[in-house]
Amino acid sequence: MPRDTVKLEEVARRARVSGSTVSRVLNNLSVVKNSTRMRVLKAVEELGYQPNLHARSLAGGSSRTIGVIVSNMENPFFFDIYKTVESGARASGYEVVIANTNYSSEQLVKSIRLMIGRRVSGLAIIVSEMDAALTESLSKGPIPVVFYDVGKPSQRITNIRVNYERGVRTLVEYLCSLGHRSFGFVSHHAALDPINIRLQTVLEVTKALAPGMTVYSASREDDLEGGRLAVRDLLALKFDPTAIICVNDIMAVGALRELREEGYDVPGDISVCGFDNITLSEFCYPPLTTVHIPRDRIGQIVCDCLLPGRSAASFEGSEIILDPQLVVRESTGLVSSHSSRRVPRKRS
Amino acid sequence: MPRDTVKLEEVARRARVSGSTVSRVLNNLSVVKNSTRMRVLKAVEELGYQPNLHARSLAGGSSRTIGVIVSNMENPFFFDIYKTVESGARASGYEVVIANTNYSSEQLVKSIRLMIGRRVSGLAIIVSEMDAALTESLSKGPIPVVFYDVGKPSQRITNIRVNYERGVRTLVEYLCSLGHRSFGFVSHHAALDPINIRLQTVLEVTKALAPGMTVYSASREDDLEGGRLAVRDLLALKFDPTAIICVNDIMAVGALRELREEGYDVPGDISVCGFDNITLSEFCYPPLTTVHIPRDRIGQIVCDCLLPGRSAASFEGSEIILDPQLVVRESTGLVSSHSSRRVPRKRS
DNA sequence: TTGAAAGCGCTACCAG
DNA sequence: CTGGTAGCGCTTTCAA
Secondary structure, eight states: OOOOOOHHHHHHHHTTHHHHHHHHTTTTTTSSSSHHHHHHHHHHHHHTTTOOHHHHHHTTTTOOOEEEESTTTSHHHHHHHHHHHHHHHHHHHHEEEEEEEEHHHHHHHHHHHHHTTTTTTTEEOOOOOOOOOHHHHHHHSSSOOOEESOOOOOEEEEEEEEEEHHHHHHHHHHHHTTTOEEEEEEESSSTTTHHHHHHHHHHHHHHHHHHTOOEEEEEESSHHHHHHHHHHHHHHOOOSSSEEEHHHHHHHHHHHHHHHHHHHTTTTEEEEEEEEEOHHHHHHSSSSEEEOOOHHHHHHHHHHHHHHGGGGGGGGTTTTEOOOOOEEOOSOOOOOOOSSOOOOOOOO | OOOOOOHHHHHHHHHTSSHHHHHHHTTOOSOHHHHHHHHHHHHHHHTTTOOOOOHHHHHHOOOEEOOOOOOEETTTHHHHHHHHHHHHHTTTTOOEEEEEOTTOOHHHHHHHHHHHHOOOEEEEEOOOOOOOHHHHHHHHHHSOOEEEESSBBBBBBBEEEOHHHHHHHHHHHHHTTTOOOEEEEEOTTTSSHHHHHHHHHHHHHHHOTTTTEEEEEEEHHHHHHHHHHOOOHHHHHOOOEEEESHHHHHHHHHHHHHHHHHOOOOOTTTTEEEOOOOOOHHHHHSSOEEEEEOHHHHHHHHHHHTTTSSSGGGGTTOOOEEOOOEEEOOOOOOSSSSSSSOOOOOOO
């Protein structure tokens, strides 16, 4: 729309130089005589000139931008990664543009198209959903890609994974040592592979650790309310879990609320734990036992792979596995000896 | 960088039509014969063609994008607004690109420059910091702008404000009716006008309501940890507040933690309240008394002003005042009769 | 150190 | 309904 903008040529005229020179000044091509440079800068200032970035990207062949696609920006897990990527990119003079998919692979496809349309110099895909054909076509494309949690490494594609199996094992062993034998698993988008795998892992680990353990699961949206509703679902099953494992902290905080309102004491009656170790996990009540996922590392690796002048080579086409770590706080405890729980209050 | 991309011309060759026709198909200019359209679409598919958005914006004279600049995406207050704007924009076939300033006016200037460089069709500036000269230059620019909380309305500029004075008054009256006379005010970036005004408002309202009330304030970062530290500052003052008013919910949740860890009961020993009514305010413990700010309305107004085919005209250059609303939950209560508080636990 | 000219990939206008 | 032809605003050789 804004066709009525000050353009490079006008600056050139006012500074009595050619467009080429203005361009050089704007891009710090140090070959410009200082006096002319000053003249140009002055003209830029006086005219309030703002270079058209589209024209620049088009002519220059680079957008100096990297794209980040996440499943749910509302969940601090994703936001923390984004923040790290952004500050890394800024430091290299790059912009980062972000997109949200809300766990929809249809939206994922659209977002990837958008990013390619913008000719981003690199793309980070931090999502749980996946379109099979997509990885394929992406790996043939010219732009470097980093996946988190989905897709397999290949030419120009780096893969970051978390060793969930290990995190889950540590967590369940810890819970077992506290006497827990009956678990609820709170999750979201259970149909998506990377998430389903976590439930499977819980199932396998518990089975291996002590046969006869029971695990029920419920799945809702990936947010506070989702955690709350999932617990409501779980409680309706009346299988009396002694511990509820949540697929992430944000849902765990939602779980905490439902249990509190139903009159359960955490961890007295029921233990609760999450994954991620977001800041909120320390601020909720009670503070959450959780499994730390190194989001800053993820962000750094994304930067290393996608930004120029970094040690990209060492990651190129490889798979990087991150180790999670158990963080014990106050939302988990020994199974109470009395088998009958406090009578739940009526829901308000 | 990616100069090795499939371009419109190649599609044209393969479909045996001119570039113009390909462009028409891509833009749904319904005048194309169906058979040719099919041929083009097929070629697009086979070649995996992705239009270069920069070229498109440049040639078309419009980026079909609106920009949103916020102070702190980490605070759900801003994110909620963004979400509303995004879905509105999507519905109109627009993209939205967002930027964070972290309350730095230097960063604000950079972000605005970036948005102008991208030739956004509209710009929403939801921040607390402000560069005086900026409003000026923006109002002369060709792009429609919506401000929240800062700047004054003028040609092409719409202003959204919240009637904080009224919100504060309602809140303080409520607190006074509970017997509170000694307040702490938790805030962030107190030097910024829109935020300082809130403290001033609290001061004025309390003074008017009952002379002799005491109000101390502390200012930290705008996040959970900031709320916690601000309360720590306040407690160090030893003026024994009976209520702590937080400038927003996120800081209030941080406040809750500090009080809990110091052994205070909320609301038994101290009442706490916030502003915004973010989802978290219902999920924390105890649930927060707060003042609801209609974020969805803000988002809608932004859309109305910035997106085409909406009732922009009715807002153009005007100031819109939104009314906040008190939401009473469980973090506030009567001042306890016994003047001596529970002995604080040692900090862990 | 500077200018002229040739694009970058696409849209839009004008013929046909 | 379709093709040819100008640009959009900037960067980038290539000469001077």
